[in-house]
Amino acid sequence: MTWGLEQVKVTYRSVRALDGVDIPVEAGRVTVLVGGDGAGKSTAAKTLVGLVEPVSGRVRRPEKRQVGYQSEHSGVWFDLTVWENLRFVAQAYGIPQPDSRIDHLIEVTGLGSARHRLAGRLSGGMRQKLGVAMALLPQPRLLVLDEPTTGLDPVSRTDLWMLVAGAAAEGTAVLLTTTYTDEAERGSVVVALDQGRVLAAGTVEDLVSRVPGRIVQTDRPDALAYRWRRGSRWRGWLPDGHPPPEASVVPPDLADVLIVAALLRRADASAA
Amino acid sequence: MRPLLETRQVTKRFGDLVAVDSVTLRVHPGEIVGLIGANGAGKTTLIRLILGLLPPTAGRIDLFGAPPRPEARARVGYVPQTTGSYLDLTVAENLRFVAAAFGTTPPVLDPELRAVADRPLGELPLGIRRKVAFAAAVCHHPDLLILDEPTSGVGPLGRVELWGAIGEVAARGAGVLVTTHHMEEAEQCDRIVLLSAGRVVADGTPAEVTGHVTAVEVSAPQWEPVFRRLREAGFRPLLAGSRLRVAGVDADEITRLAGPGADVRPTSPTLEEAFVALVSR
Numbered sequence: 001m002t003w004g005l006e007q008v009k010v011t012y013r014s015v016r017a018l019d020g021v022d023i024p025v026e027a028g029r030v031t032v033l034v035g036g037d038g039a040g041k042s043t044a045a046k047t048l049v050g051l052v053e054p055v056s057g058r059v060r061r062p063e064k065r066q067v068g069y070q071s072e073h074s075g076v077w078f079d080l081t082v083w084e085n086l087r088f089v090a091q092a093y094g095i096p097q098p099d100s101r102i103d104h105l106i107e108v109t110g111l112g113s114a115r116h117r118l119a120g121r122l123s124g125g126m127r128q129k130l131g132v133a134m135a136l137l138p139q140p141r142l143l144v145l146d147e148p149t150t151g152l153d154p155v156s157r158t159d160l161w162m163l164v165a166g167a168a169a170e171g172t173a174v175l176l177t178t179t180y181t182d183e184a185e186r187g188s189v190v191v192a193l194d195q196g197r198v199l200a201a202g203t204v205e206d207l208v209s210r211v212p213g214r215i216v217q218t219d220r221p222d223a224l225a226y227r228w229r230r231g232s233r234w235r236g237w238l239p240d241g242h243p244p245p246e247a248s249v250v251p252p253d254l255a256d257v258l259i260v261a262a263l264l265r266r267a268d269a270s271a272a
Numbered sequence: 273m274r275p276l277l278e279t280r281q282v283t284k285r286f287g288d289l290v291a292v293d294s295v296t297l298r299v300h301p302g303e304i305v306g307l308i309g310a311n312g313a314g315k316t317t318l319i320r321l322i323l324g325l326l327p328p329t330a331g332r333i334d335l336f337g338a339p340p341r342p343e344a345r346a347r348v349g350y351v352p353q354t355t356g357s358y359l360d361l362t363v364a365e366n367l368r369f370v371a372a373a374f375g376t377t378p379p380v381l382d383p384e385l386r387a388v389a390d391r392p393l394g395e396l397p398l399g400i401r402r403k404v405a406f407a408a409a410v411c412h413h414p415d416l417l418i419l420d421e422p423t424s425g426v427g428p429l430g431r432v433e434l435w436g437a438i439g440e441v442a443a444r445g446a447g448v449l450v451t452t453h454h455m456e457e458a459e460q461c462d463r464i465v466l467l468s469a470g471r472v473v474a475d476g477t478p479a480e481v482t483g484h485v486t487a488v489e490v491s492a493p494q495w496e497p498v499f500r501r502l503r504e505a506g507f508r509p510l511l512a513g514s515r516l517r518v519a520g521v522d523a524d525e526i527t528r529l530a531g532p533g534a535d536v537r538p539t540s541p542t543l544e545e546a547f548v549a550l551v552s553r
Binding site for chain 2: 154
């Protein structure tokens with residue numbers, strides 16, 4: 001089963017937030033939506049779960065009780081405890097006898113020691129994990145997580161990704177948004193958004209193999225028209241032609257792919 | 273070369289809580305040092321100690337060769353996590369204000385900032401706000417630049433541009449201390465210091481830090497059952513497209529658990545994987 005957005009346009013007042021985007025979200029897969037602040041990730045997530053109405057296009061999602069959603073700001077109630085938050089979600093979804101599932105989620109999210117702590121007193125990482133546990137509680141067929149790892153440290157991020165992969169392994173369709181390309185590389189499918197449009201979409205292998213021209217690495221950036229720092233060295237993009245001396249061709253990664261796509265779009269915009 | 277900044281076994285206690293525990297680090301001219309740690313690892317407290325906003329409980333801090341004094345602030349550029357800019361002032365007003373406070377001239381704006389110079393900062397995306405905060409922090413040509421999570425919320429191209437700018441500051445001879453918990457950024461640093469629960473758990477170039485940890489990559493026709501088995505055995509497998517990666521483990525044991533049909537091969541861990549393996553020990 002594939003859920004998702006087809007040719008979706010969303011306008012806020014006069015601003016076009018999504019401009020005809022296709023974002024398929026397949027069951028049993030983790031689809032990662034990557035982009036910077038203002039790219040349209042949250043709008044896409046909200047449109048998918050039905051919180052925002054598109055002006056045109058098609059949205060495919062299962063019925064409401066089969067959708068789990070975590071908003072960008074974790075969406076937990078600060079004056080309820082961890083257990084009460086989960087219990088409240090269970091009631092809202094009308095889940096019969098939810099206690100064993102709540103206990104299981106508290107255990108796998110590592111929130112056992114904070115079971116009776118107010119959500120407002122949790123650390124950022126624990127709060128995000130509670131948000132994910134709440135989204136997972138109804139055993140949704142579609143799980144939408146909006147920047148669940150922003151502000152999380154690597155340990156919490158690893159824990160969270162295990163929950164996400166675990167849900168996908170059980171057949172859930174997962175859409176996860178992030179600003180980080182290294183995180184996006186974990187996705188089964190990556191969709192990069194920029195200014196409300198899809199910049200690139202596919203598996204990491206596809207995207208990497210489709211980069212036009214070549215990516216090079218060098219210590220002498222001056223010879224390159226398009227270049228960016230990578231660690232103590234420089235990377236560059238050669239649309240065509242031979243690499244300059246002392247530059248070696250390297251296999252691109254997702255960060256390179258997205259930088260090249262953004263450079264091409266910028267060139268298009270300034271040519272228009 | 274004398275370090276711009278040196279902390280020697282610096283400890284900060286708040287009641288029973290040891291926020292910073294005997295931390296020693298140095299930042300030399302021209303060097304980018306990454307302070308990497310989990311939430312609550314003590315990064316922000318350490319920065320407050322370095323800036324002289326908090327006194328250490330024990331240990332010594334030398335900023336430009338002396339304990340931190342208010343006058344030293346004139347040689348430091350600092351961007352807090354919250355950017356510290358005024359959201360109801362325009363881009364140009366923010367920069368004029370900071371330049372005036374440091375007794376210098378406002379920086380020349382690049383085309384992207386020039387286009388929004390007269391708009392209040394609060395109306396602009398976080399990526400632009402971070403760029404303004406960075407421009408404000410370097411307008412007085414500081415000798416030491418301290419950045420707390422400088423690119424959180426910034427897109428890929430904005431991030432490489434900001435790191436390019438950080439590299440230029442270092443190339444001009446300033447030292448840079450940057451905190452992050454995103455390892456993609458940590459890899460941009462000349463040296464990283466990993467903090468966990470207030471203590472330094474690893475210190476070196478990114479390659480030195482990852483060199484202490486082993487990792488494997490597992491390819492299987494179906495990743496799902498392998499993922500479940502590894503989870504049940506207490507490992508922390510991470511999804512990587514349609515493969516799985518596990519760090520800080522014995523390859524033979526993973527091979528046994530992954531079962532026939534799976535291909536398990538050693539790989540070098542990412543910095544993030546190394547970090548998780550190091551702090552979980």
